Amino acid sequence: MLELAVLGLLHESPLHGYELRQRLKATLGSFRAFSYGSLYPSLRRMKDAGWIAEDEGDAEVVAGAPPLTGKRGKVVYKLTAEGKERFTELLAEAGPSSWEDEQFGVHFAFFSKTEPEVRVRILEGRRARLEQRREGVRSSLARTRERLDSYTLQLQEHGLESVDREVRWLSELIETERRNVPPR
Amino acid sequence: MLELAVLGLLHESPLHGYELRQRLKATLGSFRAFSYGSLYPSLRRMKDAGWIAEDEGDAEVVAGAPPLTGKRGKVVYKLTAEGKERFTELLAEAGPSSWEDEQFGVHFAFFSKTEPEVRVRILEGRRARLEQRREGVRSSLARTRERLDSYTLQLQEHGLESVDREVRWLSELIETERRNVPPR
DNA sequence: TTCGTCATGTAATGGGTTACATGATTAC
DNA sequence: GTAATCATGTAACCCATTACATGACGAA
Numbered sequence: 127m128l129e130l131a132v133l134g135l136l137h138e139s140p141l142h143g144y145e146l147r148q149r150l151k152a153t154l155g156s157f158r159a160f161s162y163g164s165l166y167p168s169l170r171r172m173k174d175a176g177w178i179a180e181d182e183g184d185a186e187v188v189a190g191a192p193p194l195t196g197k198r199g200k201v202v203y204k205l206t207a208e209g210k211e212r213f214t215e216l217l218a219e220a221g222p223s224s225w226e227d228e229q230f231g232v233h234f235a236f237f238s239k240t241e242p243e244v245r246v247r248i249l250e251g252r253r254a255r256l257e258q259r260r261e262g263v264r265s266s267l268a269r270t271r272e273r274l275d276s277y278t279l280q281l282q283e284h285g286l287e288s289v290d291r292e293v294r295w296l297s298e299l300i301e302t303e304r305r306n307v308p309p310r
Numbered sequence: 311m312l313e314l315a316v317l318g319l320l321h322e323s324p325l326h327g328y329e330l331r332q333r334l335k336a337t338l339g340s341f342r343a344f345s346y347g348s349l350y351p352s353l354r355r356m357k358d359a360g361w362i363a364e365d366e367g368d369a370e371v372v373a374g375a376p377p378l379t380g381k382r383g384k385v386v387y388k389l390t391a392e393g394k395e396r397f398t399e400l401l402a403e404a405g406p407s408s409w410e411d412e413q414f415g416v417h418f419a420f421f422s423k424t425e426p427e428v429r430v431r432i433l434e435g436r437r438a439r440l441e442q443r444r445e446g447v448r449s450s451l452a453r454t455r456e457r458l459d460s461y462t463l464q465l466q467e468h469g470l471e472s473v474d475r476e477v478r479w480l481s482e483l484i485e486t487e488r489r490n491v492p493p494r
Numbered sequence: 495t496t497c498g499t500c501a502t503g504t505a506a507t508g509g510g511t512t513a514c515a516t517g518a519t520t521a522c
Numbered sequence: 523g524t525a526a527t528c529a530t531g532t533a534a535c536c537c538a539t540t541a542c543a544t545g546a547c548g549a550a
Contacts, residue, residue, distance in 0.1 A: 237461035
């Protein structure tokens with residue numbers, strides 16, 4: 127999850143940890159936020175795995191002074207060739223977990239780097255998942271409506287409307303995708 | 311979280327684990343689902359803590375046959391006096407975490423058992439949280455709109471609309487609460 | 495008799511958060 | 523010079539999930 131997001135952002139340009147987190151917030155918006163406590167260890171692991179590497183030879187070295195002192199400044203990471211491969215791989219292997227709430231947003235955020243067929247698969251998977259959830263809530267609501275107090279009821283209905291809204295959104299997106307890439 | 315939900319459900323009537331999970335789904339709707347892998351250990355802990363207890367003397371003992379065999383059937387739990395206290399306590403101590411996505415739904419689901427002032431506090435806290443999030447997204451969007459690809463942009467905007475919708479919903483709820491319990 | 499679903503549980507694992515510690519750099 | 527924020531990191535913990543194991547019970 128975090129891994130995919132980091133690879134995706136570094137795919138655009140090298141960044142250091144702190145910056146990465148800002149971009150993460152900006153890219154994922156209201157869907158997800160990560161803390162440094164998960165980001166830095168993750169960067170470490172990804173570096174050990176060889177997917178990212180420290181980016182020297184940066185515009186950072188201007189006066190020569192900072193690098194001369196043993197001080198540790200920003201650590202800028204860039205994607206390695208293996209990292210790019212890994213990213214592509216992660217994007218391609220979109221399975222059932224890709225349409226869960228937390229994952230979907232991250233996948234979607236990198237749709238412009240995703241194969242058109244995979245995009246449609248994810249959008250449809252997500253929609254099916256939501257429709258199934260909606261049916262579950264609806265039928266349970268039909269069975270127990272009278273027994274629920276007004277607050278629980280409001281919660282259910284607001285939830286249902288939210289799901290409906292997202293389904294409609296997804297349907298529009300799917301249609302647009304289809305127009306651009308007609309099914310073979 | 312799970313704890314609060316379980317206490318809340320058992321507050322209405324004794325239930326066994328399996329049933330509890332169904333009710334959890336029905337009550338929380340699309341907001342949250344729990345697996346048995348977290349439910350059963352949680353029940354165990356709550357029993358050890360003395361908040362819930364096995365409910366014997368149930369309608370279950372009809373023919374006398376099942377209890378005579380050493381077989382272990384359903385384990386029905388009921389709330390103890392301490393459990394009721396704990397529940398009230400949890401409902402009252404509604405702090406900043408109560409307005410986070412995951413917690414809010416659970417709190418809201420038991421609003422009918424919550425003090426009116428606490429209800430308003432939670433609703434307003436949640437609204438403020440969402441408004442703050444919305445401003446964050448908005449300003450970041452204003453700054454970086456041109457640099458974002460169309461997918462990321464759509465994600466942001468859909469997110470923004472969802473937040474807007476929930477804010478409006480909350481505002482209506484708050485107004486209703488206020489009409490019923492005018493501020494002293 | 496076998497299939498579905500009811501029912502209870504455990505072990506391993508996952509994927510994060512909070513709180514803390516530290517220090518550099520920038521703006522006032 | 524001092525406050526804010528930029529910047530990196532660790533340790534302890536939390537709260538759940540997945541996968542697995544087991545078995546009763548009712549309906550076809």
